[in-house]
Amino acid sequence: MCGATVGGLSLDGVNVAKEAVIQGQVVRGSGDDAAPVSGAYVRLLDRTGEFTAEVPTSATGHFRFFAGDGEWTLRTLAPKAEPVDRVVQAQTGSVAEVTISI
Amino acid sequence: MSRENSLVSAQWVEDNLDNPKVVLIEVDEDTTAYDKGHIRSAIKLDWTTDLQDQVRRDFVNKEQFEALLSERGVANDDTVVLYGGNNNWFAAYAYWYFKLYGHQDVKLLDGGRKKWELDSRELTDELPTRAKTSYTATEQDLSIRAFRDETVEAIGTKNLVDVRSPDEFAGRLLAPAHLPQEQAQRAGHIPTAANVPWSKAANDDGTFKSDEDLKQIYTEAGVDWSKDTIAYCRIGERSSHTWFVLKELLGQENVKNYDGSWTEYGSLVGVPVALGDEPGEA
Numbered sequence: 001m002c003g004a005t006v007g008g009l010s011l012d013g014v015n016v017a018k019e020a021v022i023q024g025q026v027v028r029g030s031g032d033d034a035a036p037v038s039g040a041y042v043r044l045l046d047r048t049g050e051f052t053a054e055v056p057t058s059a060t061g062h063f064r065f066f067a068g069d070g071e072w073t074l075r076t077l078a079p080k081a082e083p084v085d086r087v088v089q090a091q092t093g094s095v096a097e098v099t100i101s102i
Numbered sequence: 103m104s105r106e107n108s109l110v111s112a113q114w115v116e117d118n119l120d121n122p123k124v125v126l127i128e129v130d131e132d133t134t135a136y137d138k139g140h141i142r143s144a145i146k147l148d149w150t151t152d153l154q155d156q157v158r159r160d161f162v163n164k165e166q167f168e169a170l171l172s173e174r175g176v177a178n179d180d181t182v183v184l185y186g187g188n189n190n191w192f193a194a195y196a197y198w199y200f201k202l203y204g205h206q207d208v209k210l211l212d213g214g215r216k217k218w219e220l221d222s223r224e225l226t227d228e229l230p231t232r233a234k235t236s237y238t239a240t241e242q243d244l245s246i247r248a249f250r251d252e253t254v255e256a257i258g259t260k261n262l263v264d265v266r267s268p269d270e271f272a273g274r275l276l277a278p279a280h281l282p283q284e285q286a287q288r289a290g291h292i293p294t295a296a297n298v299p300w301s302k303a304a305n306d307d308g309t310f311k312s313d314e315d316l317k318q319i320y321t322e323a324g325v326d327w328s329k330d331t332i333a334y335c336r337i338g339e340r341s342s343h344t345w346f347v348l349k350e351l352l353g354q355e356n357v358k359n360y361d362g363s364w365t366e367y368g369s370l371v372g373v374p375v376a377l378g379d380e381p382g383e384a
Contacts, residue, residue: 018284039219043306044279051301052267053279056135056187056216067266068269077306079222 023064024098036061041080139225139373175232185211214309248358262295287368293382304355330356
């Protein structure tokens with residue numbers, strides 16, 4: 001995919017110092033057999049479990065959110081898979097990288 | 103209005119893919135989503151170029167809307183079925199927009215693109231062709247559109263429903279979290295607004311909750327059903343989703359969408375702003 005880099009999406013044009021980025025990739029399977037899942041839906045839930053945002057994964061299975069400081073939950077929905085929840089910490093000025101196996 | 107008149111299921115759409123009087127239209131926040139794959143026979147509307155004036159911050163006018171739909175092959179007596187990503191945010195926005203310009207028969211695909219994809223239904227990159235029409239729009243129906251002065255006057259008198267996420271309502275975030283947070287406007291919400299995130303109206307797969315559940319959600323959040331209502335969000339698309347719920351599914355009278363929403367209100371000089379999780383005082 002255009003602009004994709006190893007380990008995550010390109011952050012060109014984003015002022016990372018002012019953002020609390022949560023990003024990563026959704027894969028089916030694990031280890032060497034893991035395959036990226038495009039068109040999965042990743043939703044960001046706040047510390048109370050309330051929906052905050054949702055994105056479909058890219059052609060390479062990647063997603064990204066601009067959150068705030070604190071604890072968030074990523075809930076991933078994909079065809080023929082059970083929803084997967086992952087808790088993640090975000091902090092302004094840093095990028096939290098997450099790989100989600102479904 | 104009612105659910106039967108304003109909502110169709112994915113199966114209904116699949117059964118009507120070859121019905122010439124049904125026009126499927128995809129409207130997405132990510133305006134390239136359609137190009138990567140869409141429901142067969144669906145045409146595309148780009149909310150940034152087709153539905154917005156390209157100079158002023160406003161909608162295309164009546165003549166431009168007529169020219170757009172004529173060119174895309176939409177007739178006045180067609181059944182327009184809208185769907186899109188992001189749980190139909192922009193499809194609901196287009197639904198409200200079609201109503202604003204007087205289109206009679208408009209429906210939303212329940213669950214939108216997500217439900218269609220999660221059902222593993224077919225998408226194609228094949229582009230449909232539709233013969234041009236001669237579309238006639240009405241003047242804007244301003245009974246469903248709120249402007250800023252009316253919104254300021256509604257503080258403490260009408261139902262104001264802020265449908266953004268709790269963190270945006272409280273002022274902890276300035277935009278939905280899939281967008282960068284560096285924004286020009288102030289953070290917070292309109293005093294006395296109830297925070298009912300649009301997402302409370304939807305199931306995880308993007309379909310709408312039952313009428314009974316919906317009624318309960320807004321009642322518990324403090325919506326007074328005897329009063330007029332103005333819904334807002336950041337740019338007016340998520341609040342179209344809630345406008346659809348209140349007006350079209352629950353049949354509430356006098357519900358308006360404030361499309362200027364927080365990007366306008368949060369930039370106004372001299373208006374009151376509340377911070378934190380509580381509605382605040384008038």
